[in-house]
Amino acid sequence: MGKKDKLIEAVTASVLGFFAFSVGFLFPLLTLIVLFYESLPAINRFGLIDFLTGTTWDPVAEIFGALPALFGTLLITFIASLIAIPVSIGIAIFIAELSPQKLKPVFSTAIELLGAIPSIIYGMWGLFVIAPLMADYVEPFLQETLGKIPLLGRLFEGAPTGVDALTASFVLSIMIIPFMSAIVKDSFEMTPALLKEAGYGLGATKWEVVTNIVIPYALPGIVGGTVLSVGRALGETMAVAFLTGNVHQIPLSLFDPLTTITVTIANEFTEADSDIYLSSLYYLALILFILSFGLLMFARFFILGRLGKRWGAKSI
Amino acid sequence: MGSEEYISRVILRRKIVNILMLGLSSLTALYGMVWLFWILADVVIEGFSFLSVNLFTNDPTPPGIEGGGLRHAFVGHFIITFMATLMGVPVGIGTGIFFAEYGRHSRFIRGLRSITDILVSFPSIVIGTFVYAFMVKPVGHFSGISGSVALALLMIPVIAITTDEILKLVPNSLREAGYALGARRWQVIKDISLSAAKRGILTGVILGIARVSGETAPLLFTAFNNNFLTLDPTQPMASLTVTIFQYAMGPYEEWHGQAWAASLILTMGALLFFISAKIIIHGFRRR
Numbered sequence: 001m002g003k004k005d006k007l008i009e010a011v012t013a014s015v016l017g018f019f020a021f022s023v024g025f026l027f028p029l030l031t032l033i034v035l036f037y038e039s040l041p042a043i044n045r046f047g048l049i050d051f052l053t054g055t056t057w058d059p060v061a062e063i064f065g066a067l068p069a070l071f072g073t074l075l076i077t078f079i080a081s082l083i084a085i086p087v088s089i090g091i092a093i094f095i096a097e098l099s100p101q102k103l104k105p106v107f108s109t110a111i112e113l114l115g116a117i118p119s120i121i122y123g124m125w126g127l128f129v130i131a132p133l134m135a136d137y138v139e140p141f142l143q144e145t146l147g148k149i150p151l152l153g154r155l156f157e158g159a160p161t162g163v164d165a166l167t168a169s170f171v172l173s174i175m176i177i178p179f180m181s182a183i184v185k186d187s188f189e190m191t192p193a194l195l196k197e198a199g200y201g202l203g204a205t206k207w208e209v210v211t212n213i214v215i216p217y218a219l220p221g222i223v224g225g226t227v228l229s230v231g232r233a234l235g236e237t238m239a240v241a242f243l244t245g246n247v248h249q250i251p252l253s254l255f256d257p258l259t260t261i262t263v264t265i266a267n268e269f270t271e272a273d274s275d276i277y278l279s280s281l282y283y284l285a286l287i288l289f290i291l292s293f294g295l296l297m298f299a300r301f302f303i304l305g306r307l308g309k310r311w312g313a314k315s316i
Numbered sequence: 317m318g319s320e321e322y323i324s325r326v327i328l329r330r331k332i333v334n335i336l337m338l339g340l341s342s343l344t345a346l347y348g349m350v351w352l353f354w355i356l357a358d359v360v361i362e363g364f365s366f367l368s369v370n371l372f373t374n375d376p377t378p379p380g381i382e383g384g385g386l387r388h389a390f391v392g393h394f395i396i397t398f399m400a401t402l403m404g405v406p407v408g409i410g411t412g413i414f415f416a417e418y419g420r421h422s423r424f425i426r427g428l429r430s431i432t433d434i435l436v437s438f439p440s441i442v443i444g445t446f447v448y449a450f451m452v453k454p455v456g457h458f459s460g461i462s463g464s465v466a467l468a469l470l471m472i473p474v475i476a477i478t479t480d481e482i483l484k485l486v487p488n489s490l491r492e493a494g495y496a497l498g499a500r501r502w503q504v505i506k507d508i509s510l511s512a513a514k515r516g517i518l519t520g521v522i523l524g525i526a527r528v529s530g531e532t533a534p535l536l537f538t539a540f541n542n543n544f545l546t547l548d549p550t551q552p553m554a555s556l557t558v559t560i561f562q563y564a565m566g567p568y569e570e571w572h573g574q575a576w577a578a579s580l581i582l583t584m585g586a587l588l589f590f591i592s593a594k595i596i597i598h599g600f601r602r603r
Binding site for chain 1: 330333337338344345348351355356359407408411430435437440441443446448449450500540564575576583591
């Protein structure tokens with residue numbers, strides 16, 4: 001074996017290794033450092049607790065508080081997940097257990113296509129098509145019905161404009177369904193056929209097999225997939241950018257306009273005219289980084305990681 | 317009440333629950349399909365009605381003046397995505413090769429792979445702010461190339477993970493046969509692993525391009541926007557997605573129409589990429 005061979009060997013290994021190390025370690029670390037560095041002025045000025053609990057966002061007076069944006073992000077993600085979780089599980093049950101074998105790839109692909117549509121299309125479609133429908137029909141209807149219930153009715157107060165928490169959450173839910181249902185479906189399909197057949201052999205109906213065998217077996221996958229989708233929903237920008245109204249207030253009703261971390265950054269980043277303004281936006285980005293990276297790490301290592309051990313090398 | 321009657325009642329109840337719940341599951345699948353077709357139908361119908369030759373050949377005119385187009389955005393979008401592909405593909409494939417060929421037995425490298433996997437779902441807007449800090453702020457103005465870097469950073473994890481997964485499908489016995497013939501590791505990678513996994517890796521590349529070609533958020537403060545056609549990547553550059561954002565939020569009816577037409581092109585492009593990736597990988601798995 002010649003010297004040249006050894007050299008090529010060493011160069012290949014170190015170049016590829018450098019790529020992998022940069023992508024999997026340096027890049028996220030550098031992002032964290034840059035975000036932290038850029039938000040230092042805001043961190044020094046407002047501190048952590050005051051920034052997180054501050055409700056004022058006033059570029060003129062240079063007072064910045066993250067609570068409205070943080071609350072908006074969490075609220076929209078929460079409502080979207082509330083809609084998306086049952087629907088995704090239903091879709092997974094349908095594709096994994098109900099649809100005829102030949103049609104399975106058709107349905108899977110159709111749902112995946114829903115996920116391949118760029119998020120800005122969801123946003124624009126939401127603004128031009130869904131928001132008017134919400135404002136004219138759905139929201140007045142909700143006010144007439146649910147709005148009459150004491151206490152609960154407060155959630156439906158205000159003028160229905162269509163550009164509000166409800167519409168934004170709803171469009172976001174459509175966006176995360178493909179991602180969530182794909183993971184849930186994959187974990188359903190991990191269930192050994194033997195276990196299911198044992199269930200049928202005892203005379204169980206299909207639904208009983210699904211609830212007593214498939215779902216318990218796939219539970220870690222369902223939970224992991226859900227957390228992963230929530231992590232992704234937190235950082236979604238364009239689908240909601242059209243629909244929140246970007247108003248820095250804590251919404252008291254589902255029909256109030258609001259803002260999220262991503263929408264604030266998207267709308268105000270290029271307009272930030274003072275250093276502390278830009279720094280506060282970086283501070284928001286840092287919070288989003290930690291939130292979503294933490295959540296995704298949790299899903300990957302603690303839920304899907306354990307799952308991987310149980311199911312062997314196959315990764316989801 | 318006879319026990320037989322009781323049993324048949326229980327069975328009836330179980331059957332009803334069964335049908336009811338499975339029916340509900342089917343309805344959720346229908347629910348998903350409804351949105352897919354609704355969005356596609358709106359994009360196609362509205363988009364086609366605003367599609368014209370001017371859209372591709374003309375630059376924007378001031379609102380109110382007929383005959384404006386989005387040539388600047390089409391060209392800009394292509395340039396930004398193309399440069400991102402040039403940067404992202406080699407690094408993405410290289411990373412994937414390293415994970416699959418060198419990293420299978422190392423905990424550390426598997427950790428790197430998991431983090432790369434997380435980066436696939438990472439908020440793209442944060443990457444935009446990151447690139448802004450070291451490519452836009454020091455220079456003092458937005459540039460097409462910084463947009464490409466942001467997109468490349470988004471593309472790399474997607475390509476790396478698919479490449480890794482595809483290479484894992486290449487049977488180890490093939491590699492061992494290579495080693496038995498005295499081949500070195502880089503020769504095994506080049507002549508055995510990569511040549512067996514060509515199609516799969518191509519799929520990863522297409523998926524990576526598809527993923528970034530519809531991205532808006534990371535371009536907002538990197539490539540920014542430009543009302544004029546530019547081929548200079550150090551200048552601010554328009555893209556279809558940012559233009560759609562600007563036009564759809566804008567007050568003019570013709571802007572909305574052009575935004576729909578651009579959405580049609582963008583959606584068809586993304587779906588075309590996605591479907592061709594599916595077809596290629598299908599052929600790969602079958603072999």
